[in-house]
Amino acid sequence: MKPIIIAAAAAAAFLVGCSGKGEEAASEKVAVKEAAKQVEAQGLKPQPGLYKTTITMTGLEIPGLPEGMEGHGAGMTRTLESCLTQAEVDKGFDGLLKKGQDGECSFEKFALAGGDLDAVMVCDAQGRTSRMEMTGTLTPTTADMEATTSLAFDGVGEGTMNFTAKHERIGDCPAK
Secondary structure, three states: OHHHHHHHHHHHHHHOOOOOOOEEOOOOOEEHHHHHHHHHHOOOOOOOEEEEEEEEEEEEEOOOOOOOOOOOOOOOEEEEEEEEOHHHHHHOHHHHHHHOOOOEEEEEEEEEEOOEEEEEEEEEEOOEEEEEEEEEEEOOOEEEEEEEEEEEEOOOEEEEEEEEEEEEEEEOOOOO
């Protein structure tokens, strides 16, 4: 499950600079690189700095969970801090999203307008396919998103994990 959470954090980092001064949508598969080009064409970049990402699981459904385990993990929160350097910003959004990936991802849907995001990202990693539906509000220094990830579990079928992710710039990167 850790790769899913990392992918969500990466998606939030990727999209943090999208204040939506235009609209981009796709009704067919959009490569990560193409989505990044669409965002960059709008002249949107995140601000470098120290960011705090808080991910809260709001639901977990896995077929075959023992009685009493339904929703196990709901409410679990993980907070991460990461530094987004000017060099990373200069590499563009494609590099930022790929930073947290473990596999190949593309968007089934990518719509951004007025800071509102509606996207579906599909990733193939380690012989599995996951599908993440994301909606949220974005600015150059924040992202507030809700997501549902679907993933096949060995021997039991497909399960889902629902979570929220809040990503905010909290200052400058610490000096090294």
